[in-house]
Amino acid sequence: xxxxxxxxxxxxxxxxxxxxxxxxxxxxxxxxxxxxxxxxxxxxxxxxxxxxxxxxxxxxxxxxxxxxxxxxxxxxxxxxxxxxxxxxxxxxxxxxxxxxxxxxxxxxxxxxxxxxxxxxxxxxxxxxxxxxxxxxxxxxxxxxxxxxxxxxxxxxxxxxxxxxxxxxxxxxxxxxxxxxxxxxxxxxxxxxxxxxxxxxxxxxxxxxxxxxxxxxxxxxxxxxxxxxxxxxxxxxxxxxxxxxxxxxxxxxxxxxxxxxxxxxxxxxxxxxxxxxxxxxxxxxxxxxxxxxxxxxxxxxxxxxxxxxxxxxxxxxxxxxxxxxxxxxxxxxxxxxxxxxxxxxxxxxxxxxxxxxxxxxxxxxxxxxxxxxxxxxxxxxxxxxxxxxxxxxxxxxxxxxxxxxxxxxxxxxxxxxxxxxxx
Ligand SMILES: O=C([O-])CC(=O)C(=O)O
Ligand SMILES: [Mg+2]
Numbered sequence: 504x505x506x507x508x509x510x511x512x513x514x515x516x517x518x519x520x521x522x523x524x525x526x527x528x529x530x531x532x533x534x535x536x537x538x539x540x541x542x543x544x545x546x547x548x549x550x551x552x553x554x555x556x557x558x559x560x561x562x563x564x565x566x567x568x569x570x571x572x573x574x575x576x577x578x579x580x581x582x583x584x585x586x587x588x589x590x591x592x593x594x595x596x597x598x599x600x601x602x603x604x605x606x607x608x609x610x611x612x613x614x615x616x617x618x619x620x621x622x623x624x625x626x627x628x629x630x631x632x633x634x635x636x637x638x639x640x641x642x643x644x645x646x647x648x649x650x651x652x653x654x655x656x657x658x659x660x661x662x663x664x665x666x667x668x669x670x671x672x673x674x675x676x677x678x679x680x681x682x683x684x685x686x687x688x689x690x691x692x693x694x695x696x697x698x699x700x701x702x703x704x705x706x707x708x709x710x711x712x713x714x715x716x717x718x719x720x721x722x723x724x725x726x727x728x729x730x731x732x733x734x735x736x737x738x739x740x741x742x743x744x745x746x747x748x749x750x751x752x753x754x755x756x757x758x759x760x761x762x763x764x765x766x767x768x769x770x771x772x773x774x775x776x777x778x779x780x781x782x783x784x785x786x787x788x789x790x791x792x793x794x795x796x797x798x799x800x801x802x803x804x805x806x807x808x809x810x811x812x813x814x815x816x817x818x819x820x821x822x823x824x825x826x827x828x829x830x831x832x833x834x835x836x837x838x839x840x841x842x843x844x845x846x847x848x849x850x851x852x853x854x855x856x857x858x859x860x861x862x863x864x865x866x867x868x869x870x871x872x873x874x875x876x877x878x879x880x881x882x883x884x885x886x887x888x889x890x891x892x893x894x895x896x897x898x899x900x901x902x903x904x905x906x907x908x909x910x911x912x913x914x915x916x917x918x919x920x921x922x923x924x925x
Contacts, residue, residue, distance in 0.1 A: 668821030831897030
């Protein structure tokens with residue numbers, strides 16, 4: 504990032520009001536009568552109703568459209584463990600995206616937890632307040648245990664965005680990119696740089712979508728994860744291959760796909776040059792990708808390239824997933840976000856990229872055209888059709904797989920966020 508951009512980002516966060524979120528009232532509180540309804544004595548009535556039946560919380564409070572964005576700050580973007588308070592701008596940012604793209608209210612909760620168990624206990628105790636929980640920027644492998652425990656202990660959707668949001672968007676973009684390259688997921692040789700939360704979840708979802716686990720070469724800080732290593736946790740061990748390859752330099756030779764979920768500038772132009780014809784490169788480290796798109800294109804004009812950033816084409820970022828997935832889950836009051844709902848989101852995203860792009864999207868990006876191809880493999884975040892398609896697909900999948908507690912919403916499909924209350 505340039506110095507000017509860094510300065511602008513700080514100023515954006517500081518002025519005119521510090522931070523990016525505020526709370527608004529949904530009822531007028533202008534008169535003494537209003538006050539008597541909103542507060543004492545009127546407020547006692549919904550309290551009694553909720554005590555009699557907890558489901559009434561969805562009727563009389565904001566619970567049903569409220570998601571907690573919760574972090575311990577141990578893996579903030581690609582920046583590392585900066586602690587819970589330093590994660591607050593990102594968590595507020597997720598709240599901005601929830602509201603802007605899917606009309607969902609959110610609060611950020613940063614937890615100073617001394618252990619994964621302390622984190623789990625804290626979240627479990629406050630979970631009733633919300634309609635859903637979005638876990639964010641928690642490091643691996645602790646995040647796997649934390650997510651699993653909370654899914655089991657809470658009866659609302661708990662979703663670790665960096666795993667599943669990223670994986671859903673990656674799988675959708677990958678299916679399209681390989682199709683454009685004239686290749687298939689089943690045959691693709693895949694190098695995954697990074698073995699953290701997002702990397703493990705992405706590779707699992709790619710396997711669920713057709714990739715062969717023996718064609719995946721995952722690398723952590725020590726190099727290729729292979730079956731001869733005795734320092735692997737159970738999550739990395741799922742991707743241990745029988746191979747002589749040890750370094751990124753070895754693994755990248757002839758690979759069809761590079762997925763980077765690691766850190767800045769770790770893929771060199773010379774390494775990209777060794778990849779197979781029409782290489783697919785998803786350099787998703789935020790904010791700085793594993794290889795800059797300009798360097799990649801210079802080294803390999805035939806590259807099909809995506810990053811996590813909004814200022815380059817093909818943004819493979821979980822913003823395309825979590826707001827819409829939660830929208831669909833909340834609207835059918837799903838008890839969890841299961842594999843069926845995730846795959847429904849993958850296919851809705853993949854298919855949407857193949858449709859003609861509306862003028863409003865072109866205007867938002869100040870461009871003349873955008874067509875399915877190497878420069879457009881995944882819908883853009885500003886595409887209002889995401890709100891129309893993804894929640895509908897996710898809600899239907901929740902109903903079909905038996906985790907919905909309400910029928911398909913009568914007010915679907917949504918065309919803008921003003922319609923979310925029906
Ligand atoms: O915030 C983003 O841009 C995507 C994300 O979740 C991460 O990098 O951890
Ligand atoms: Mg994140």
